[in-house]
Amino acid sequence: MPIFRLTIRHDDQLLGHFESDLPAALQAIQKIAASLSASGYSLDLLVAHSERRLLESGPDGVRMISREPLFVPESLEQYLDSAP
Numbered sequence: 711m712p713i714f715r716l717t718i719r720h721d722d723q724l725l726g727h728f729e730s731d732l733p734a735a736l737q738a739i740q741k742i743a744a745s746l747s748a749s750g751y752s753l754d755l756l757v758a759h760s761e762r763r764l765l766e767s768g769p770d771g772v773r774m775i776s777r778e779p780l781f782v783p784e785s786l787e788q789y790l791d792s793a794p
Contacts, residue, residue, distance in 0.1 A: 713758040713779045714739045716786075720751050740790055755789060756781035 713731040716739055717724070730738050743753055758779035766775050 711735075713781075714789075715756040715758070715779075715781055716742060717754040717756065718746060718751055719753075722752075725751075736789065743786060743790060753786055755784045755786040757784045758782070 711731065711733070712735070713729065714735045715727050715729045717727045719725060728739075728742055732738065739755070743755075746753060758781045760780050762778045762780060764775040764777075766773050
């Protein structure tokens, strides 16, 4: 399941981002993007379909130490056009 990150800017100032990996993440991104775009915010979409993992191997087996989603830029319009 992909992870979506919506980067939010206003007047070329970075305000932050919204990130979701829930089953309804695409619908959440679509709703938020529609609301913020109508209010004059600039949005960029990043999507992670994979991740980098740091593993530790020890006498008790293998355990995951950390994970880092690997985001790539995607066209927000493409995802908005696929609205259900």
